[in-house]
Amino acid sequence: MFNKEIEKILPLVQKPARYTGGELNSIIKDKNAVKLRYAFCFPDSYEIGMSHLGIKILYDCANARDDVWCERVFAPWHDMEALMRERNLPLYALESGDPIKEFDLIGFTLMYELCYTNVLNMLDLAGLPIRAADRTDLTPIVIGGGACVCNAEPMAEFFDLLCLGEGEEVFDEVFDLLETAKAEGWSKKKFLQAAAQIEGIYVPALYDVTYHNDGTVAAVTPHDGAPEKVKKLVISDLDRVRYPEKFIVPFIEVVHDRVTHEIMRGCIRGCRFCQAGFLYRPIREKSPDTINDQCKRLCDVTGYDEISLSSLSTSDYTQLETLLDKLLEWTIPEKINIALPSLRVDNFSDSLMEKLNKVRRSGLTFAPEAGTQRLRDAINKNVTEEEVLRTSRKAFAGGWTAVKLYFMLGLPTETLDDVAGIADLGQLVVNEFYRNPDKPKGKGVTVSISVASFVPKPFTPFQWEPQDTREMLLEKQAHLLSNIHTKKINASFHKVDISFLEGVFARGDRRLSKVIEYAWAHGCKFDGWDDSFHFDTWMESFSACGVDPLFYTSRRRSFDEVLPWDHLDYGIRKEFLIREAKKAYESKTTPHCRIHCAGCGADRLNGGKCDAHA
């Protein structure tokens, strides 16, 4: 709910339902009957935030406790923010309409680097100091979670706590500790020191970072009893962990508006550029029965007519056909579609193809990522040209006329030949269409090539690699375009400026905090949105703060350099990453985890268990 002052500005903004709450299955509690009030913030628009599965899971977990009321907060769009500031209306939580400044805990999901300025903006809009050190009271405690936490050093000055890994379980301990701290009137310092003892909780203020003269990190030293290494906490059995029985059903259209189900965590593939593939290890599968029951219940309580089975590589889920059989039994009569994103091309069996024909016929997408076999081997993307063509052939015979191919530019060891190879592969797919005798009559084919820029990320074998400069990337884009000779292929590129900034923060350190603060103070927010992205302001911020962004992106790090995230332990061994990096230089592949365990080390977090090895 919202107050009357908000009601006065709602008629003046676009999509006011972003700010009203009241959606089906949103949770209202008596604020006097709970011990902790938790504002769960997503530093992006309502439509993006409400599409995110993690927020639904954690909202449910937190609210499962009678003593906690968890509410949602999204970044108000520009028009709303301007009116809120003009009228001095503080940021409020959607369920109660209460200012989040009064809450005990404020959590942010950090899914991508370009949301960082929004975090600052939301804290400021709440009426709170943005720097952790300036928030001296015990509450609110500001905590961050999500993929970026594996190196949120650039945000270290703003957060009190960062939660590594899988929040479903860590948060319970944080809630308990904060309740005790409140009841016993602890100082913030005492609370932070105690929180640092929780497995999976990182307290940046308890670590001192020193630097060498060349700017690299000399050491990260814990104090006040904080552990040398903060370990990610993993959930060992996905069948037993709580999964929401209800999803909030937004009134307005959001990006992913459907039942989403995570069928497994981790990825067996080991593509060397993919951070998620390493961060979410070890491999854990959920059973088809659990998934089927949970999907059924969620469809019943939401009324959604689409289910999306999500994971990093859905066709690697060992019981996919069994699962589809179970689901199709009731989804067909109930007219519910099943979407399967992240399908790989190589294990696309005929019977799977047949089942897929029963589910929604969405676009056909492949992610070869690189244009030549040599480079695909170097990045360990085990997809061959033959596989792409064979699957395209089958798909064309099945009536598909559009194919989307995902690639990256700027991969380590890439040459201009590899770049031209992207156009060649697109051409071969086009040729395959015209070679097909059963092709749909009177229809042409469209091959869309979507090209991202590679950004090296922590906890991958490429964490030491230089990132291509903007100039190099633009040159490669032009080279790619000059090699496309048909109108059947259309290519689109990610903005290189955005990738550049993402690269700076992905492998950045604490010295970037002041740059983020400067950029935010000079108007940067919603940086992930093309229209809101102000590259010049960012470049001006770097120079005003005396920070060279190329130090973070273009430099080749040596294997023995202390990395800003070395004190965080995601299970993955550094020796494994170095081994993988060296194999990449020789374009040697590593077989996937079900063929052979490569000894990444992630299973150590799970008592040696990993669903991909015996």
Added chain:
Amino acid sequence: MRTLRVWFQKRGPIRYISHLDLMRTMTRAIRRSGIPLWYTEGFNPHPYMTFALPLSLGMESLCESMDIRIEDDTGEAQILSALQSAMPAGIEITAVKVPVLDPKFIAFAAFDVVFEDVRDSDDFYDKANALLHRDSLVVQKLGKKGHKKVMKDVDLLEHLQSFSLTKDGELLRLQLVLPAGSTTNVNPALLCDELLKLTDGALYRITRTALYTKDMELFA
């Protein structure tokens, strides 16, 4: 298969959802209710559902209706309770009946407007009264010319069928009837926005209370 008219109210925060959002919300609610909805045949089957007259975003209503088709002869009372239990907060099902009139006969709508947080209510009352008694009040309104959207002049008072302005303590209440339906439609917010200019810091809430035919017969 038979057609039923579901009457409902839309009140509270849910008034901020658009007509398109409402259609999606209703489709899902009907799915949750489990009532035997009739689906169109063909490649992409969808339920039959039509609304009598879209409600503007931001307004509450006591008199919304949508026609649905169901497959069997489940009783109206049973449908009403199944639907009600599946509705999100703010939607209240008031009746499920066999339709009497085609929505194309809707010609007028009655609204109830409340002004709150008015700084000086006596002054506002006088000024509002004077404004409503003028000969004309021309404002710009977004309209269509062929396929293009253009600004058009409308005289709000010319369209105003009847009104009553009353003052109850600090609250000001305006009841009015305006053309609505497929031929002419005048949004009461246009008039309320003009009235709001006579004071500051205030807000208004509009509720659609009834729909009528051209002979002022209640739409049913």
